[in-house]
Amino acid sequence: MSINEVNPKRSAFSQYGIKQVIEDSIAHIKHLYLSDAIPWVIGYSGGKDSTATLQLVWYALQQLAEEGKATKKVHVISTDTLVENPIVSMWVEKSLGRMEQAAEDQNLPITPHRLTPDIKDRFWVNLIGKGYPAPRAKFRWCTDRLKINPSNNFIKSLRDKNGEAILVLGTRKAESATRAALMDEYENSATNTRKAQGLTESGAKDLQRVWIYAPIGEWSNDDVWIYLNSVKNPWNFPNHDLMGMYQGATDGGECPLVVDQSTQSCGDSRFGCYVCTMVSEDKSMNAMIANDEEKEWMMPLVSLRNEIEVNDPSRDKKLDKLRRDKSNRDFRRMDGRLTVHVTKNGADLVPGPYLQSFREHLLKCVLEAQVAVQRMGPPEVKGLELLPLEELEAIRAIWLKEKHELEDSVPTIYEKVIKKPYPGERRAHHPILNKETLERLKTYCTQQGDEEGLLYQQLRAVMSVANKHRNQLRRAKLKDELSDVLDKGAFSSMYEAKQFALERERHNLQIKLNNDVSLEDEEKIDIRDKISIITQSIKEHGYSSLLIDTVEVE
Structure with missing residues (x-):
């Protein structure tokens, strides 16, 4: 089927009927399963498409088990970003548990796996710990770390042990024109040597020798629901509950009977991370709350997202959010560099990571949301931790060791919000690098005109580096580390740094203009x-509002 022929409403069951299509699908799955020893991995999100796909494979394996041929392992992987919509996260966790038990009871070679990101890749560790700004179109740092890496690492490990792997997905051409185009491209690729078997290339460079199998690739949205409502879930996890979850996440709370192409189908909801800032609104979570007052305990999660989101349908509101975002960020990049961006309407510094004050504020907000959810929510979320200890300790280590924030404020904020002793490692009292000394140092710097705290940050960092090396016999890196922190703190104000960076950029451009003979007239x-433009922008204090307007909104 070409991309132009894709019709999201056209049923794959219309010609031969649902029974025959399902029988043919299961027969093809059995044939492919028996054709080689390549291991299978099924991607499972708990949504309708992956559930339908897994059901087909499960029933095929049941038949093969009866024939004594279900000998090859099938791995079911589900990636939990740890910032998922908690309703969906709990649903998937329960489903995986049922799956494991059912596979054992039915003597099937199915093994479910709940995958999570490495601690260093987790959302709050990067946002609050390192200070990465909330993900946006030009800096979407979250997807690889949270979603792609955990699953790809599992798949690559299996592939490397076996030479190849088959990844079974619930992708469908009817999802979108873009999806249909990609599926057609990989299916009809000249290098797709397994097209005859219904497989396609993965398209990912790091997933070479991993083949994609999409059993419901030609199904419509309604086909999926018809199948799920017609065929019992084989791991005893009722599909009508799944439809109820989609219904609750649909505006108006309705999943109507589809009688013609003008009727809106159920199941178009997209479940994702409750902190996602790639969209202007988390429609599924908002719908869940609006449709069921018993889910109002999720409101603190919506508020938490609002602290960092920068999108809005209204241009003026989006500008306000972007200005607020920039005011919470350092004028230096993570490594201390000053980067200049020039547009037709202004020149400015590119903002870097979140400031210490804002990161501490975010930590407090997340812990407050955790307390509120545990207090307001049902019994199953009473133990929900938005920030488990391992992430708190990772954030703490980044603040202390990488950012030289010797105040060690993680335990203080935790105890203030949670009202319990901090359960992490207790640091010994330092005779010099303690809160009292640091407070006196900050006061002294302020008295010397350090209004933005940059001098204090520099002196604190020097003390941190010196303390790190004081008991080491070899201090090979001491000079470089001291040089780095001194360079990063070379300016007494953002205005001074901005003037320096813009003057440098103007100087470099002038040199290029005067000496580069290869330049065209344009x-x-x-x-x-x-x-x-740079000359006009040099005298402007603070971040330029013009740059926000012309670069980040359009």
């Missing part, structure tokens, strides 16, 4: 325009 005009 390039020379462009450089002169940039020099003029």
